Every structure is written in C-alpha cells, then in structure tokens.
Amino acid sequence: xxxxHLVAFQRVVLVxxxxxxxxxxxxxYVPCYCGCGADGHKANDACFVARRDAKGNVLEWDTHxxxxxxxxxxxxEAMQLYSSGADVVSIRAAIEKKWTPGNAAGKTPTxxxxxx
Numbered sequence: 001x002x003x004x005h006l007v008a009f010q011r012v013v014l015v016x017x018x019x020x021x022x023x024x025x026x027x028x029y030v031p032c033y034c035g036c037g038a039d040g041h042k043a044n045d046a047c048f049v050a051r052r053d054a055k056g057n058v059l060e061w062d063t064h065x066x067x068x069x070x071x072x073x074x075x076x077e078a079m080q081l082y083s084s085g086a087d088v089v090s091i092r093a094a095i096e097k098k099w100t101p102g103n104a105a106g107k108t109p110t111x112x113x114x115x116x
Contacts, residue, residue, distance in 0.1 A: 017065070019079045020048035021058045029088050029113040030078045033099045034070035035106035043110040044078065047071035070106075074099065088113045 020027050027045035036047060047065035049058050065071040074095060081091045092113065100107060 017048050017061065019075060019082075020045050020065070023079075023082065024049070024052070024056060026078055026082055026088050026091060027075065029092055029110060030074065030095050031092070031099070031110040032071055032074055032108045033103040033106045034068050036064055036068070036071070037106070037108040039064065041108050043108055044071065044074050046108075048075065070103075 024045050027048075028043050030044045032041060032044040032047055034047075041047060041062075041064070046062060047068065048062055048071070050060040050062040051058075053059055065075070077095060077098070078091050081094055086094070092110075
C-alpha cells in the first residue's frame, strides 16, 4: 500500500512540474507560502524550476517542490484556475485570498504581473 501512495504522489508532483515548466508566465507571478523565500525563491515556479535557458526551456529542476505539500497545493490550485480559463491576475488574487491569512510570514516576495 505504501508503494501505491508513493507512485500516486510521484504522479502528482510530475503534473505540477510539467505545469511549472510549461507556464512560467503564470507561476512566476504566484506566491508560495511555505517559507521558501528564505532560500531565495521569489515565486511558486522557483519551487519546481531552478534554471531556464534564454528560450525558457528548463535546464535544472529545483527539488524543493518535490516534497513540499504547500508548494504542490499552490501549484495545483493555480493549474486548476488556469485550466478553467482564469488569467494570471485572477489566479494570483485567488491564491492570495486563500493562502495569505495564516500564512503571510511564509509568503515569497513575488512580483505582480505586468499591467496590460
């Protein structure tokens, strides 16, 4: 049974890694709330992607997001909102509304999306 849970967890992490890799235009503007800002993270995408090349391709993964349920939950919620058609401003607002109360001390110093 433990192996089954591990496999299911790995699938969840891979889905979020893929979303982080494919949608930096979303997660670079979504804060994380686990306290990873102390490690230099600026947004939820940094929990999964450490480095990109000039074209935005992932060069190095950050392993922090692999085992942090807060990072995974924030990315999952952002992914679900994106899939429902929400834009980055709406996604960030929804994440902040849910996660900031009670978690403000762990919030990353995330830049706001550019104004349209």
